[in-house]
Amino acid sequence: MRTSKSGGEYNGAALYSFLLGLGHSEALVQKVLRDAGVDRIDPTRWYDINLAMDIxxxxxxxxxxxxxxxxxxxxxxxxxxxxxxxDAKSLLLGLDAAYRMNARAADIGSITCEFDDDHSATLVWTTLGPCPLNIGIMEGCCSRVGAPALVEHGAGGCMDEGGSSCTYLVSF
Amino acid sequence: MQAQSEWIERERTGLVAALAERLGRRSGSVFRSAGAAACEAIAARMVAALGADVTSGKDTAGREAMLALVQQFAGKLGYADLRHLTTTLRQLVLAAAADAEPAERQRVDDWLFQLVLVGSMRFVAQREEAFQEQAAQLEVRQLESQLEELKAAFAEKTRLLDVIRQASTPIAPVHEGILVVPLVGLFDAQRAQLLTDRLLHAIGEARASVVIVDISGVPLFDSDAAELIVRTSQAVRLLGAQMLLVGLSPGMAGTIVGLGFDLSSLKTLSSLQDGLAHALTLRKLRIAPVAGR
Incomplete structure (x- = not known):
């Protein structure tokens, strides 16, 4: 797992919506939160970014x-x-800004997006969260505007396996 | 036909170089990670296939080139890679054929369309194979996991049955040299073996000469059970002790007689009380009132 060394913070609202997304797994959420040393997530406050990533x-x-x-x-x-x-393009382009609204530290990484044409993009993530969550986020960006996407992990390494970045090839 | 495809020969070097450069440029693509030489080879193969098919009027070379590409990157070629290759090739080839006759341009466009179809079909087929393989592996893992759970449950059940058997085969020394074994529950071969083992050990330890086995708590005592008891009795006799069988109900006796089994080698008595009295007699003992009462 990647960590922030600069003592960054993470928005409780983002973490809260992730836990809501788990839906049915209430017992699982409670266990994970207990293991992390918190009773519940308050969507109005900020948490240590490494604690959020632990979760x-x-x-x-x-x-x-x-x-x-x-x-x-x-x-x-x-x-x-x-x-x-x-539209899918503006949502994908806005991911870096959205990430920065929810995570604040000097070493949180970034999300870059380049469009190859009107229906495909290459995104490079150097953020702290798990790789499959990034894939889900990009799929969600496209599907919420009615453009179901195929998100493929590009060659050249994965952050969850020690790589410095994850490249995703998005076709929508 | 030769004259029609002259533009391909003229543009070949430039097409190959441009296609190779653009294949290798895209970050995250399999082409880029394969390196410049691989991109050059792929580009050369595609352009050569185009030239061959335009000359022959068929799609054979294009199909073969696409199949070779999918096989070359088995499992690694993504849809985005395929899309990048075909759209880039189309852009470059149609630009290079700008001055060709309209029919020739149409022919090239059709060839590129076929290339996309073949590539997509192979890509989907390969994904399908991968999914099937993953599904099969998952099923095997689930079956292995279920098997492990069943093994664990069976081991636990066996352990519990053993505990129950141990608990339901108590051996009580009621007087010096006299042991009482009240049997409760089903009496099968496994339990008979357990009884024999424990009984022989207890006889040696207690220096017992009489063993009273009470079967009034055994719900079913048939010829199989009787045979097991007789064998236990023979083992007991080898240690110099005698076994008395008590608690045989009239129903059980009727069943054993009906089955034609001979229990004459065993001393049988109706109740534990009778058995105990007989055991004391054998030990040349008797129960007497305490003096002065």
Missing amino acids: YFAIYEKIGRGALIAVGKKMIETAPFPPGLD
Whole structure:
């Protein structure tokens, strides 16, 4: 797991919506939160970013890759977004800004997005969260505007396996 | 036909170089990670296939080139890679054929369309194979997991049955040299073996000469059970002790007689009380009132 060394913070609202996305797994959420030393997540406050990542990775370990993708997708499909973000391209382009609204530290990484044409993009993530969650988030961005996407992990390494970044090839 | 495809020969070097460069440029693609030489080879193969098919009027070379590409990157080629290759090739080839006759351009466009179809079909087929393989592995893992759970449950059940058997075969020394074994529950071969083992050990330890086996708590005492008891009795006799069988109900006696089994080698008595009295007699003892009462 990657960590922030600069003592960053993570928005409780983002973490809360992720836990809501888990839906049926209330017992699992409670166990993971207990293990992390917190009783509940308050959506109005900020948490230590490494604690938030601990929670993401603990849940990833318990529910597996496919389920985590589904949670990430559901989380984005139901999240409130600013007006104007109404197509897949603008949502994908806005991911870096959205990430920075929810995570604040000097070493949180970034999300870059380049469009190859009107229906495909290459995104490079150097963020702290688990890789399948990123895939779910991108799938959710596209599906919430009615453009179901195929998100493929590009060659060149994966952060969950020690790589410095994850490249995703998105076709929508 | 030769004259029609002259533009391909003229543009070949430039097409190959441009396609190879653009294949290797896209980050995250399998082409980029395969390296510049691989991109050059793929580009050369595709352009050569185009030239061959335009000359022959068929799609054979294009199909073969696409199949070779999918096989080359078995399992690693993504849809985005395939899309990148075909759209880039189309852009470059149609630009290079800008001055060709309209019919020739149409022919090239049709060839590119076929290439997309073949590539997509192979890609989907390969994904399907991968999914089937993963599903099969998952099923095997689930079956192995179920088997492990069943093994664990069976081991636990066996352990519990053993505990129950041990608990339901108590051996009580009621007086010096006299042991009482009240049997409760089903009396089968496994339990008979357990009884024999424990009984022989207890006889040696207690220096017992009489063993009273009470079967009034055994619900079914048939010829099989009787045979097992007789064998136990023979083993007891080898240690110099005698076994008395008590608690045989009239129903059980009737069943054994009906089955034609001979219990004459065993001393049988109707109740534990009778058995105890007989055991004391054998030990040359008797129960007497305490003096002065």
